[in-house]
Amino acid sequence: MSQAQTPGQAQTPLRMTDISKAYAGIPALRSAHLEARAGEALAVMGANGAGKSTLMNILGGVTSSDSGQIVIDGVEISLRSPRDATKHGIAFVHQELTMFPTMTVAENIFIDSLPSQAFLTDTKDMIRQSQALLTRLGCTISPAARVERLSIGDRQLVEIARALRHNARIIIFDEPTSSLTGPERQRLFEVVRSLKAAGVVIIYITHFLDEIFSICERVTVMRNGETVWASPISDVDPAKVVHLMLGVTENGAGSAHRSRRLERLSWPSMA
Ligand SMILES: Nc1ncnc2c1ncn2[C@@H]1O[C@H](COP(=O)(O)OP(=O)(O)O)[C@@H](O)[C@H]1O
Ligand SMILES: [Mg+2]
Incomplete structure:
Protein backbone atom coordinates (compact mmCIF):
# COMPACT_ATOMS: atom_id res chain seq x y z
CA MET A 1 0.00 0.00 0.00
CA SER A 2 1.19 3.52 -0.65
CA GLN A 3 2.10 6.14 1.85
CA ALA A 4 -0.75 7.65 3.83
CA GLN A 5 -2.06 10.94 2.48
CA THR A 6 -2.78 13.96 4.56
CA PRO A 7 -6.54 14.55 4.52
CA GLY A 8 -7.45 17.46 2.29
CA GLN A 9 -4.28 17.06 0.24
CA ALA A 10 -5.44 14.36 -2.11
CA GLN A 11 -3.03 13.95 -4.99
CA THR A 12 -3.73 12.86 -8.54
CA PRO A 13 -1.57 9.79 -8.99
CA LEU A 14 -3.55 8.39 -11.91
CA ARG A 15 -4.47 10.09 -15.15
CA MET A 16 -5.81 8.41 -18.28
CA THR A 17 -6.16 10.74 -21.26
CA ASP A 18 -7.41 10.45 -24.81
CA ILE A 19 -7.96 6.70 -24.56
CA SER A 20 -9.47 5.23 -27.71
CA LYS A 21 -10.22 1.63 -28.54
CA ALA A 22 -12.17 -0.03 -31.32
CA TYR A 23 -13.26 -3.64 -31.63
CA ALA A 24 -13.43 -4.74 -35.29
CA GLY A 25 -13.67 -1.11 -36.33
CA ILE A 26 -16.46 -0.29 -33.90
CA PRO A 27 -15.38 2.28 -31.28
CA HIS A 33 -10.30 10.28 -19.84
CA LEU A 34 -10.21 9.76 -16.13
CA GLU A 35 -8.38 11.16 -13.13
CA ALA A 36 -8.26 9.58 -9.71
CA ARG A 37 -6.78 10.70 -6.42
CA ALA A 38 -5.09 8.95 -3.54
CA GLY A 39 -7.30 8.29 -0.55
CA GLU A 40 -10.46 8.72 -2.60
CA ALA A 41 -12.91 6.51 -4.43
CA LEU A 42 -13.82 7.54 -7.94
CA ALA A 43 -17.17 6.22 -9.14
CA VAL A 44 -17.29 5.38 -12.84
CA MET A 45 -20.88 5.34 -13.98
CA GLY A 46 -22.54 4.69 -17.31
CA ALA A 47 -25.20 2.57 -18.97
CA ASN A 48 -24.36 -0.89 -20.27
CA GLY A 49 -21.95 -0.65 -23.17
CA ALA A 50 -20.69 2.82 -22.19
CA GLY A 51 -17.10 1.56 -22.12
CA LYS A 52 -16.45 1.32 -18.37
CA SER A 53 -15.07 -2.21 -18.37
CA THR A 54 -13.03 -1.59 -21.51
CA LEU A 55 -11.38 1.46 -19.91
CA MET A 56 -10.63 -0.55 -16.77
CA ASN A 57 -9.37 -3.53 -18.75
CA ILE A 58 -6.89 -1.16 -20.36
CA LEU A 59 -5.80 0.07 -16.93
CA GLY A 60 -5.56 -3.54 -15.74
CA GLY A 61 -3.34 -4.50 -18.69
CA VAL A 62 -6.00 -6.99 -19.83
CA THR A 63 -6.51 -5.28 -23.16
CA SER A 64 -4.52 -2.65 -25.05
CA SER A 65 -5.72 0.76 -26.16
CA ASP A 66 -5.38 1.97 -29.74
CA SER A 67 -4.18 5.35 -28.52
CA GLY A 68 -3.94 7.48 -25.39
CA GLN A 69 -1.76 7.91 -22.32
CA ILE A 70 -1.75 6.45 -18.85
CA VAL A 71 0.23 8.54 -16.39
CA ILE A 72 1.03 7.40 -12.86
CA ASP A 73 2.69 9.88 -10.50
CA GLY A 74 3.51 12.08 -13.46
CA VAL A 75 5.21 9.33 -15.46
CA GLU A 76 3.69 7.84 -18.60
CA ILE A 77 3.55 4.06 -18.41
CA SER A 78 2.77 1.33 -20.89
CA LEU A 79 0.80 -1.73 -19.89
CA ARG A 80 1.15 -4.82 -22.05
CA SER A 81 -0.16 -7.40 -19.62
CA PRO A 82 -1.88 -7.80 -16.26
CA ARG A 83 1.59 -8.50 -14.86
CA ASP A 84 2.73 -5.03 -16.01
CA ALA A 85 -0.28 -3.55 -14.24
CA THR A 86 0.58 -5.45 -11.04
CA LYS A 87 4.13 -4.08 -11.22
CA HIS A 88 2.72 -0.57 -11.35
CA GLY A 89 0.59 -1.22 -8.27
CA ILE A 90 -2.70 -1.63 -10.14
CA ALA A 91 -5.07 -4.40 -9.04
CA PHE A 92 -8.41 -5.43 -10.47
CA VAL A 93 -11.20 -7.00 -8.40
CA HIS A 94 -13.21 -8.49 -11.22
CA GLN A 95 -16.93 -8.84 -11.59
CA GLU A 96 -16.33 -12.52 -12.29
CA LEU A 97 -13.93 -13.41 -9.51
CA THR A 98 -10.75 -15.08 -10.68
CA MET A 99 -10.30 -17.68 -7.98
CA PHE A 100 -9.12 -21.27 -8.11
CA PRO A 101 -11.94 -22.92 -6.17
CA THR A 102 -10.23 -26.17 -5.21
CA MET A 103 -7.18 -24.37 -3.83
CA THR A 104 -6.91 -22.78 -0.40
CA ILE A 109 -3.54 -15.07 -2.37
CA PHE A 110 -0.10 -16.30 -3.42
CA ILE A 111 -1.22 -17.65 -6.79
CA ASP A 112 1.23 -15.50 -8.76
CA SER A 113 4.11 -17.15 -6.95
CA LEU A 114 2.83 -20.66 -7.66
CA PRO A 115 3.81 -23.17 -8.85
CA SER A 116 7.22 -21.99 -10.02
CA GLN A 117 8.18 -20.68 -6.61
CA LEU A 133 -3.65 -9.62 5.16
CA LEU A 134 -7.09 -11.02 5.99
CA THR A 135 -6.92 -9.59 9.49
CA ARG A 136 -6.10 -6.21 8.00
CA LEU A 137 -9.36 -6.52 6.05
CA GLY A 138 -11.25 -7.39 9.22
CA CYS A 139 -11.92 -10.83 7.79
CA THR A 140 -12.09 -13.99 9.87
CA ILE A 141 -11.89 -16.68 7.18
CA SER A 142 -9.14 -19.25 7.57
CA PRO A 143 -6.21 -19.09 5.12
CA ALA A 144 -6.37 -22.90 5.03
CA ALA A 145 -10.02 -22.99 3.87
CA ARG A 146 -10.78 -24.08 0.34
CA VAL A 147 -12.13 -21.22 -1.72
CA GLU A 148 -15.03 -23.34 -3.02
CA ARG A 149 -16.46 -23.33 0.50
CA LEU A 150 -16.56 -19.55 0.69
CA SER A 151 -19.40 -17.17 -0.09
CA ILE A 152 -19.01 -14.73 -2.99
CA GLY A 153 -18.38 -11.94 -0.49
CA ASP A 154 -15.55 -13.84 1.18
CA ARG A 155 -14.02 -14.74 -2.19
CA GLN A 156 -14.01 -11.06 -3.03
CA LEU A 157 -12.07 -10.33 0.17
CA VAL A 158 -9.53 -12.97 -0.86
CA GLU A 159 -9.09 -11.07 -4.14
CA ILE A 160 -8.60 -7.85 -2.21
CA ALA A 161 -6.07 -9.58 0.07
CA ARG A 162 -4.22 -10.66 -3.08
CA ALA A 163 -4.17 -7.03 -4.25
CA LEU A 164 -2.75 -5.94 -0.87
CA ARG A 165 -0.10 -8.61 -1.07
CA HIS A 166 1.15 -6.84 -4.20
CA ASN A 167 1.03 -3.50 -2.39
CA ALA A 168 -1.59 -2.29 -4.84
CA ARG A 169 -2.11 1.45 -4.68
CA ILE A 170 -4.81 1.58 -7.34
CA ILE A 171 -7.63 -0.93 -6.90
CA ILE A 172 -10.38 -1.26 -9.49
CA PHE A 173 -13.73 -2.69 -8.44
CA ASP A 174 -15.99 -3.60 -11.37
CA GLU A 175 -19.58 -3.74 -10.08
CA PRO A 176 -18.44 -5.41 -6.87
CA THR A 177 -21.78 -5.56 -5.09
CA SER A 178 -23.91 -7.16 -7.80
CA SER A 179 -23.80 -10.62 -6.15
CA LEU A 180 -23.41 -9.61 -2.50
CA THR A 181 -25.87 -9.89 0.37
CA GLY A 182 -26.72 -6.73 2.33
CA PRO A 183 -24.25 -7.41 5.19
CA GLU A 184 -21.49 -8.38 2.72
CA ARG A 185 -22.08 -5.12 0.91
CA GLN A 186 -21.70 -3.14 4.14
CA ARG A 187 -18.54 -5.07 4.97
CA LEU A 188 -17.12 -4.27 1.53
CA PHE A 189 -17.84 -0.58 2.12
CA GLU A 190 -15.86 -0.76 5.37
CA VAL A 191 -12.96 -2.36 3.51
CA VAL A 192 -13.09 0.36 0.84
CA ARG A 193 -13.09 3.02 3.57
CA SER A 194 -10.04 1.49 5.24
CA LEU A 195 -8.20 1.25 1.89
CA LYS A 196 -8.92 4.93 1.26
CA ALA A 197 -7.67 5.81 4.73
CA ALA A 198 -4.41 4.07 3.82
CA GLY A 199 -4.04 6.25 0.71
CA VAL A 200 -5.15 3.75 -1.93
CA VAL A 201 -6.84 5.02 -5.12
CA ILE A 202 -10.19 3.28 -5.53
CA ILE A 203 -11.96 3.11 -8.86
CA TYR A 204 -15.47 1.92 -8.32
CA ILE A 205 -17.72 0.94 -11.21
CA THR A 206 -21.35 0.77 -10.24
CA HIS A 207 -24.89 1.27 -11.45
CA PHE A 208 -26.07 2.08 -7.97
CA LEU A 209 -26.41 5.73 -7.06
CA ASP A 210 -26.85 4.99 -3.35
CA GLU A 211 -23.40 3.36 -3.33
CA ILE A 212 -21.64 6.39 -4.77
CA PHE A 213 -23.05 8.59 -2.00
CA SER A 214 -21.91 6.05 0.61
CA ILE A 215 -18.30 5.64 -0.40
CA CYS A 216 -17.20 7.80 -3.36
CA GLU A 217 -15.64 11.27 -3.35
CA ARG A 218 -15.84 11.84 -7.10
CA VAL A 219 -17.88 10.71 -10.05
CA THR A 220 -17.07 10.25 -13.73
CA VAL A 221 -19.88 9.49 -16.14
CA MET A 222 -19.30 7.68 -19.43
CA ARG A 223 -21.58 7.40 -22.41
CA ASN A 224 -20.92 5.81 -25.81
CA GLY A 225 -17.22 5.45 -25.07
CA GLU A 226 -16.77 9.06 -24.02
CA THR A 227 -16.25 10.72 -20.67
CA VAL A 228 -19.19 13.08 -20.49
CA TRP A 229 -18.85 14.44 -16.95
CA ALA A 230 -16.56 14.43 -13.94
CA SER A 231 -17.16 16.13 -10.61
CA PRO A 232 -16.85 15.90 -6.84
CA ILE A 233 -19.69 13.98 -5.17
CA SER A 234 -20.92 17.22 -3.57
CA ASP A 235 -21.97 18.44 -7.03
CA VAL A 236 -23.78 15.23 -7.93
CA ASP A 237 -27.48 15.46 -8.47
CA PRO A 238 -28.88 11.95 -9.05
CA ALA A 239 -31.33 13.06 -11.73
CA LYS A 240 -28.54 14.81 -13.60
CA VAL A 241 -26.31 11.74 -13.48
CA VAL A 242 -29.12 9.58 -14.81
CA HIS A 243 -29.67 12.00 -17.65
CA LEU A 244 -25.96 12.16 -18.43
CA MET A 245 -25.75 8.39 -18.46
CA LEU A 246 -28.63 8.12 -20.88
CA GLY A 247 -27.85 11.18 -22.95
CA VAL A 248 -31.35 12.56 -22.76
CA THR A 249 -32.66 15.99 -21.94
CA GLU A 250 -35.06 16.93 -19.19
CA ASN A 251 -37.97 17.45 -21.55
CA GLY A 252 -37.50 14.63 -24.08
CA ALA A 253 -40.70 12.58 -24.20
CA GLY A 254 -39.25 9.06 -24.42
CA SER A 255 -36.47 10.07 -22.10
CA ALA A 256 -38.72 10.54 -19.08
CA HIS A 257 -39.78 6.94 -19.30
CA ARG A 258 -36.23 5.73 -19.77
CA SER A 259 -34.86 7.73 -16.88
CA ARG A 260 -37.65 6.56 -14.58
CA ARG A 261 -36.74 3.03 -15.48
CA LEU A 262 -33.05 3.63 -14.80
CA GLU A 263 -33.68 5.43 -11.54
CA ARG A 264 -35.59 2.39 -10.35
CA LEU A 265 -32.69 0.19 -11.37
CA SER A 266 -30.27 2.48 -9.64
CA TRP A 267 -31.84 2.65 -6.22
CA PRO A 268 -32.02 -0.99 -5.22
CA SER A 269 -31.93 -1.26 -1.47
CA MET A 270 -31.16 1.73 0.66
CA ALA A 271 -29.34 -0.28 3.30
N1 LIG B 1 -13.97 -8.08 -26.26
C1 LIG B 1 -14.84 -7.34 -26.95
N2 LIG B 1 -15.06 -7.58 -28.27
C2 LIG B 1 -15.90 -6.81 -28.98
N3 LIG B 1 -16.58 -5.78 -28.49
C3 LIG B 1 -16.42 -5.49 -27.18
C4 LIG B 1 -15.55 -6.26 -26.34
N4 LIG B 1 -15.59 -5.72 -25.09
C5 LIG B 1 -16.43 -4.69 -25.14
N5 LIG B 1 -16.95 -4.55 -26.38
C6 LIG B 1 -17.89 -3.51 -26.82
O1 LIG B 1 -17.38 -2.27 -26.36
C7 LIG B 1 -18.44 -1.43 -25.89
C8 LIG B 1 -18.17 -1.06 -24.44
O2 LIG B 1 -18.33 -2.21 -23.64
P1 LIG B 1 -17.94 -2.28 -22.11
O3 LIG B 1 -16.64 -1.64 -21.91
O4 LIG B 1 -18.11 -3.67 -21.67
O5 LIG B 1 -19.09 -1.37 -21.47
P2 LIG B 1 -19.61 -1.28 -19.96
O6 LIG B 1 -18.65 -1.96 -19.08
O7 LIG B 1 -19.74 0.19 -19.72
O8 LIG B 1 -20.96 -1.95 -19.96
C9 LIG B 1 -19.73 -2.20 -26.09
O9 LIG B 1 -20.29 -1.80 -27.31
C10 LIG B 1 -19.24 -3.64 -26.15
O10 LIG B 1 -20.11 -4.41 -26.93
MG1 LIG C 1 -18.91 -3.62 -17.69
Missing part, protein backbone atom coordinates in the same frame (compact mmCIF):
# COMPACT_ATOMS: atom_id res chain seq x y z
CA ALA A 28 -15.73 1.16 -27.68
CA LEU A 29 -13.81 4.17 -26.31
CA ARG A 30 -13.49 7.59 -27.93
CA SER A 31 -10.87 9.80 -26.29
CA ALA A 32 -12.03 8.75 -22.84
CA VAL A 105 -7.36 -19.13 0.46
CA ALA A 106 -3.60 -18.76 1.08
CA GLU A 107 -2.73 -20.44 -2.22
CA ASN A 108 -5.09 -18.10 -4.05
CA ALA A 118 6.13 -23.20 -4.67
CA PHE A 119 9.20 -24.98 -3.46
CA LEU A 120 10.52 -21.66 -2.21
CA THR A 121 7.34 -20.67 -0.49
CA ASP A 122 7.16 -21.99 2.99
CA THR A 123 3.53 -23.00 3.50
CA LYS A 124 3.54 -21.84 7.09
CA ASP A 125 4.90 -18.48 6.07
CA MET A 126 2.34 -18.20 3.28
CA ILE A 127 -0.46 -18.94 5.76
CA ARG A 128 0.94 -16.49 8.28
CA GLN A 129 1.18 -13.71 5.70
CA SER A 130 -2.30 -14.50 4.36
CA GLN A 131 -3.67 -14.38 7.88
CA ALA A 132 -2.13 -10.94 8.40
Whole structure:
Protein backbone atom coordinates (compact mmCIF):
# COMPACT_ATOMS: atom_id res chain seq x y z
CA MET A 1 0.00 0.00 0.00
CA SER A 2 1.19 3.52 -0.65
CA GLN A 3 2.10 6.14 1.85
CA ALA A 4 -0.75 7.65 3.83
CA GLN A 5 -2.06 10.94 2.48
CA THR A 6 -2.78 13.96 4.56
CA PRO A 7 -6.54 14.55 4.52
CA GLY A 8 -7.45 17.46 2.29
CA GLN A 9 -4.28 17.06 0.24
CA ALA A 10 -5.44 14.36 -2.11
CA GLN A 11 -3.03 13.95 -4.99
CA THR A 12 -3.73 12.86 -8.54
CA PRO A 13 -1.57 9.79 -8.99
CA LEU A 14 -3.55 8.39 -11.91
CA ARG A 15 -4.47 10.09 -15.15
CA MET A 16 -5.81 8.41 -18.28
CA THR A 17 -6.16 10.74 -21.26
CA ASP A 18 -7.41 10.45 -24.81
CA ILE A 19 -7.96 6.70 -24.56
CA SER A 20 -9.47 5.23 -27.71
CA LYS A 21 -10.22 1.63 -28.54
CA ALA A 22 -12.17 -0.03 -31.32
CA TYR A 23 -13.26 -3.64 -31.63
CA ALA A 24 -13.43 -4.74 -35.29
CA GLY A 25 -13.67 -1.11 -36.33
CA ILE A 26 -16.46 -0.29 -33.90
CA PRO A 27 -15.38 2.28 -31.28
CA ALA A 28 -15.73 1.16 -27.68
CA LEU A 29 -13.81 4.17 -26.31
CA ARG A 30 -13.49 7.59 -27.93
CA SER A 31 -10.87 9.80 -26.29
CA ALA A 32 -12.03 8.75 -22.84
CA HIS A 33 -10.30 10.28 -19.84
CA LEU A 34 -10.21 9.76 -16.13
CA GLU A 35 -8.38 11.16 -13.13
CA ALA A 36 -8.26 9.58 -9.71
CA ARG A 37 -6.78 10.70 -6.42
CA ALA A 38 -5.09 8.95 -3.54
CA GLY A 39 -7.30 8.29 -0.55
CA GLU A 40 -10.46 8.72 -2.60
CA ALA A 41 -12.91 6.51 -4.43
CA LEU A 42 -13.82 7.54 -7.94
CA ALA A 43 -17.17 6.22 -9.14
CA VAL A 44 -17.29 5.38 -12.84
CA MET A 45 -20.88 5.34 -13.98
CA GLY A 46 -22.54 4.69 -17.31
CA ALA A 47 -25.20 2.57 -18.97
CA ASN A 48 -24.36 -0.89 -20.27
CA GLY A 49 -21.95 -0.65 -23.17
CA ALA A 50 -20.69 2.82 -22.19
CA GLY A 51 -17.10 1.56 -22.12
CA LYS A 52 -16.45 1.32 -18.37
CA SER A 53 -15.07 -2.21 -18.37
CA THR A 54 -13.03 -1.59 -21.51
CA LEU A 55 -11.38 1.46 -19.91
CA MET A 56 -10.63 -0.55 -16.77
CA ASN A 57 -9.37 -3.53 -18.75
CA ILE A 58 -6.89 -1.16 -20.36
CA LEU A 59 -5.80 0.07 -16.93
CA GLY A 60 -5.56 -3.54 -15.74
CA GLY A 61 -3.34 -4.50 -18.69
CA VAL A 62 -6.00 -6.99 -19.83
CA THR A 63 -6.51 -5.28 -23.16
CA SER A 64 -4.52 -2.65 -25.05
CA SER A 65 -5.72 0.76 -26.16
CA ASP A 66 -5.38 1.97 -29.74
CA SER A 67 -4.18 5.35 -28.52
CA GLY A 68 -3.94 7.48 -25.39
CA GLN A 69 -1.76 7.91 -22.32
CA ILE A 70 -1.75 6.45 -18.85
CA VAL A 71 0.23 8.54 -16.39
CA ILE A 72 1.03 7.40 -12.86
CA ASP A 73 2.69 9.88 -10.50
CA GLY A 74 3.51 12.08 -13.46
CA VAL A 75 5.21 9.33 -15.46
CA GLU A 76 3.69 7.84 -18.60
CA ILE A 77 3.55 4.06 -18.41
CA SER A 78 2.77 1.33 -20.89
CA LEU A 79 0.80 -1.73 -19.89
CA ARG A 80 1.15 -4.82 -22.05
CA SER A 81 -0.16 -7.40 -19.62
CA PRO A 82 -1.88 -7.80 -16.26
CA ARG A 83 1.59 -8.50 -14.86
CA ASP A 84 2.73 -5.03 -16.01
CA ALA A 85 -0.28 -3.55 -14.24
CA THR A 86 0.58 -5.45 -11.04
CA LYS A 87 4.13 -4.08 -11.22
CA HIS A 88 2.72 -0.57 -11.35
CA GLY A 89 0.59 -1.22 -8.27
CA ILE A 90 -2.70 -1.63 -10.14
CA ALA A 91 -5.07 -4.40 -9.04
CA PHE A 92 -8.41 -5.43 -10.47
CA VAL A 93 -11.20 -7.00 -8.40
CA HIS A 94 -13.21 -8.49 -11.22
CA GLN A 95 -16.93 -8.84 -11.59
CA GLU A 96 -16.33 -12.52 -12.29
CA LEU A 97 -13.93 -13.41 -9.51
CA THR A 98 -10.75 -15.08 -10.68
CA MET A 99 -10.30 -17.68 -7.98
CA PHE A 100 -9.12 -21.27 -8.11
CA PRO A 101 -11.94 -22.92 -6.17
CA THR A 102 -10.23 -26.17 -5.21
CA MET A 103 -7.18 -24.37 -3.83
CA THR A 104 -6.91 -22.78 -0.40
CA VAL A 105 -7.36 -19.13 0.46
CA ALA A 106 -3.60 -18.76 1.08
CA GLU A 107 -2.73 -20.44 -2.22
CA ASN A 108 -5.09 -18.10 -4.05
CA ILE A 109 -3.54 -15.07 -2.37
CA PHE A 110 -0.10 -16.30 -3.42
CA ILE A 111 -1.22 -17.65 -6.79
CA ASP A 112 1.23 -15.50 -8.76
CA SER A 113 4.11 -17.15 -6.95
CA LEU A 114 2.83 -20.66 -7.66
CA PRO A 115 3.81 -23.17 -8.85
CA SER A 116 7.22 -21.99 -10.02
CA GLN A 117 8.18 -20.68 -6.61
CA ALA A 118 6.13 -23.20 -4.67
CA PHE A 119 9.20 -24.98 -3.46
CA LEU A 120 10.52 -21.66 -2.21
CA THR A 121 7.34 -20.67 -0.49
CA ASP A 122 7.16 -21.99 2.99
CA THR A 123 3.53 -23.00 3.50
CA LYS A 124 3.54 -21.84 7.09
CA ASP A 125 4.90 -18.48 6.07
CA MET A 126 2.34 -18.20 3.28
CA ILE A 127 -0.46 -18.94 5.76
CA ARG A 128 0.94 -16.49 8.28
CA GLN A 129 1.18 -13.71 5.70
CA SER A 130 -2.30 -14.50 4.36
CA GLN A 131 -3.67 -14.38 7.88
CA ALA A 132 -2.13 -10.94 8.40
CA LEU A 133 -3.65 -9.62 5.16
CA LEU A 134 -7.09 -11.02 5.99
CA THR A 135 -6.92 -9.59 9.49
CA ARG A 136 -6.10 -6.21 8.00
CA LEU A 137 -9.36 -6.52 6.05
CA GLY A 138 -11.25 -7.39 9.22
CA CYS A 139 -11.92 -10.83 7.79
CA THR A 140 -12.09 -13.99 9.87
CA ILE A 141 -11.89 -16.68 7.18
CA SER A 142 -9.14 -19.25 7.57
CA PRO A 143 -6.21 -19.09 5.12
CA ALA A 144 -6.37 -22.90 5.03
CA ALA A 145 -10.02 -22.99 3.87
CA ARG A 146 -10.78 -24.08 0.34
CA VAL A 147 -12.13 -21.22 -1.72
CA GLU A 148 -15.03 -23.34 -3.02
CA ARG A 149 -16.46 -23.33 0.50
CA LEU A 150 -16.56 -19.55 0.69
CA SER A 151 -19.40 -17.17 -0.09
CA ILE A 152 -19.01 -14.73 -2.99
CA GLY A 153 -18.38 -11.94 -0.49
CA ASP A 154 -15.55 -13.84 1.18
CA ARG A 155 -14.02 -14.74 -2.19
CA GLN A 156 -14.01 -11.06 -3.03
CA LEU A 157 -12.07 -10.33 0.17
CA VAL A 158 -9.53 -12.97 -0.86
CA GLU A 159 -9.09 -11.07 -4.14
CA ILE A 160 -8.60 -7.85 -2.21
CA ALA A 161 -6.07 -9.58 0.07
CA ARG A 162 -4.22 -10.66 -3.08
CA ALA A 163 -4.17 -7.03 -4.25
CA LEU A 164 -2.75 -5.94 -0.87
CA ARG A 165 -0.10 -8.61 -1.07
CA HIS A 166 1.15 -6.84 -4.20
CA ASN A 167 1.03 -3.50 -2.39
CA ALA A 168 -1.59 -2.29 -4.84
CA ARG A 169 -2.11 1.45 -4.68
CA ILE A 170 -4.81 1.58 -7.34
CA ILE A 171 -7.63 -0.93 -6.90
CA ILE A 172 -10.38 -1.26 -9.49
CA PHE A 173 -13.73 -2.69 -8.44
CA ASP A 174 -15.99 -3.60 -11.37
CA GLU A 175 -19.58 -3.74 -10.08
CA PRO A 176 -18.44 -5.41 -6.87
CA THR A 177 -21.78 -5.56 -5.09
CA SER A 178 -23.91 -7.16 -7.80
CA SER A 179 -23.80 -10.62 -6.15
CA LEU A 180 -23.41 -9.61 -2.50
CA THR A 181 -25.87 -9.89 0.37
CA GLY A 182 -26.72 -6.73 2.33
CA PRO A 183 -24.25 -7.41 5.19
CA GLU A 184 -21.49 -8.38 2.72
CA ARG A 185 -22.08 -5.12 0.91
CA GLN A 186 -21.70 -3.14 4.14
CA ARG A 187 -18.54 -5.07 4.97
CA LEU A 188 -17.12 -4.27 1.53
CA PHE A 189 -17.84 -0.58 2.12
CA GLU A 190 -15.86 -0.76 5.37
CA VAL A 191 -12.96 -2.36 3.51
CA VAL A 192 -13.09 0.36 0.84
CA ARG A 193 -13.09 3.02 3.57
CA SER A 194 -10.04 1.49 5.24
CA LEU A 195 -8.20 1.25 1.89
CA LYS A 196 -8.92 4.93 1.26
CA ALA A 197 -7.67 5.81 4.73
CA ALA A 198 -4.41 4.07 3.82
CA GLY A 199 -4.04 6.25 0.71
CA VAL A 200 -5.15 3.75 -1.93
CA VAL A 201 -6.84 5.02 -5.12
CA ILE A 202 -10.19 3.28 -5.53
CA ILE A 203 -11.96 3.11 -8.86
CA TYR A 204 -15.47 1.92 -8.32
CA ILE A 205 -17.72 0.94 -11.21
CA THR A 206 -21.35 0.77 -10.24
CA HIS A 207 -24.89 1.27 -11.45
CA PHE A 208 -26.07 2.08 -7.97
CA LEU A 209 -26.41 5.73 -7.06
CA ASP A 210 -26.85 4.99 -3.35
CA GLU A 211 -23.40 3.36 -3.33
CA ILE A 212 -21.64 6.39 -4.77
CA PHE A 213 -23.05 8.59 -2.00
CA SER A 214 -21.91 6.05 0.61
CA ILE A 215 -18.30 5.64 -0.40
CA CYS A 216 -17.20 7.80 -3.36
CA GLU A 217 -15.64 11.27 -3.35
CA ARG A 218 -15.84 11.84 -7.10
CA VAL A 219 -17.88 10.71 -10.05
CA THR A 220 -17.07 10.25 -13.73
CA VAL A 221 -19.88 9.49 -16.14
CA MET A 222 -19.30 7.68 -19.43
CA ARG A 223 -21.58 7.40 -22.41
CA ASN A 224 -20.92 5.81 -25.81
CA GLY A 225 -17.22 5.45 -25.07
CA GLU A 226 -16.77 9.06 -24.02
CA THR A 227 -16.25 10.72 -20.67
CA VAL A 228 -19.19 13.08 -20.49
CA TRP A 229 -18.85 14.44 -16.95
CA ALA A 230 -16.56 14.43 -13.94
CA SER A 231 -17.16 16.13 -10.61
CA PRO A 232 -16.85 15.90 -6.84
CA ILE A 233 -19.69 13.98 -5.17
CA SER A 234 -20.92 17.22 -3.57
CA ASP A 235 -21.97 18.44 -7.03
CA VAL A 236 -23.78 15.23 -7.93
CA ASP A 237 -27.48 15.46 -8.47
CA PRO A 238 -28.88 11.95 -9.05
CA ALA A 239 -31.33 13.06 -11.73
CA LYS A 240 -28.54 14.81 -13.60
CA VAL A 241 -26.31 11.74 -13.48
CA VAL A 242 -29.12 9.58 -14.81
CA HIS A 243 -29.67 12.00 -17.65
CA LEU A 244 -25.96 12.16 -18.43
CA MET A 245 -25.75 8.39 -18.46
CA LEU A 246 -28.63 8.12 -20.88
CA GLY A 247 -27.85 11.18 -22.95
CA VAL A 248 -31.35 12.56 -22.76
CA THR A 249 -32.66 15.99 -21.94
CA GLU A 250 -35.06 16.93 -19.19
CA ASN A 251 -37.97 17.45 -21.55
CA GLY A 252 -37.50 14.63 -24.08
CA ALA A 253 -40.70 12.58 -24.20
CA GLY A 254 -39.25 9.06 -24.42
CA SER A 255 -36.47 10.07 -22.10
CA ALA A 256 -38.72 10.54 -19.08
CA HIS A 257 -39.78 6.94 -19.30
CA ARG A 258 -36.23 5.73 -19.77
CA SER A 259 -34.86 7.73 -16.88
CA ARG A 260 -37.65 6.56 -14.58
CA ARG A 261 -36.74 3.03 -15.48
CA LEU A 262 -33.05 3.63 -14.80
CA GLU A 263 -33.68 5.43 -11.54
CA ARG A 264 -35.59 2.39 -10.35
CA LEU A 265 -32.69 0.19 -11.37
CA SER A 266 -30.27 2.48 -9.64
CA TRP A 267 -31.84 2.65 -6.22
CA PRO A 268 -32.02 -0.99 -5.22
CA SER A 269 -31.93 -1.26 -1.47
CA MET A 270 -31.16 1.73 0.66
CA ALA A 271 -29.34 -0.28 3.30
N1 LIG B 1 -13.97 -8.08 -26.26
C1 LIG B 1 -14.84 -7.34 -26.95
N2 LIG B 1 -15.06 -7.58 -28.27
C2 LIG B 1 -15.90 -6.81 -28.98
N3 LIG B 1 -16.58 -5.78 -28.49
C3 LIG B 1 -16.42 -5.49 -27.18
C4 LIG B 1 -15.55 -6.26 -26.34
N4 LIG B 1 -15.59 -5.72 -25.09
C5 LIG B 1 -16.43 -4.69 -25.14
N5 LIG B 1 -16.95 -4.55 -26.38
C6 LIG B 1 -17.89 -3.51 -26.82
O1 LIG B 1 -17.38 -2.27 -26.36
C7 LIG B 1 -18.44 -1.43 -25.89
C8 LIG B 1 -18.17 -1.06 -24.44
O2 LIG B 1 -18.33 -2.21 -23.64
P1 LIG B 1 -17.94 -2.28 -22.11
O3 LIG B 1 -16.64 -1.64 -21.91
O4 LIG B 1 -18.11 -3.67 -21.67
O5 LIG B 1 -19.09 -1.37 -21.47
P2 LIG B 1 -19.61 -1.28 -19.96
O6 LIG B 1 -18.65 -1.96 -19.08
O7 LIG B 1 -19.74 0.19 -19.72
O8 LIG B 1 -20.96 -1.95 -19.96
C9 LIG B 1 -19.73 -2.20 -26.09
O9 LIG B 1 -20.29 -1.80 -27.31
C10 LIG B 1 -19.24 -3.64 -26.15
O10 LIG B 1 -20.11 -4.41 -26.93
MG1 LIG C 1 -18.91 -3.62 -17.69
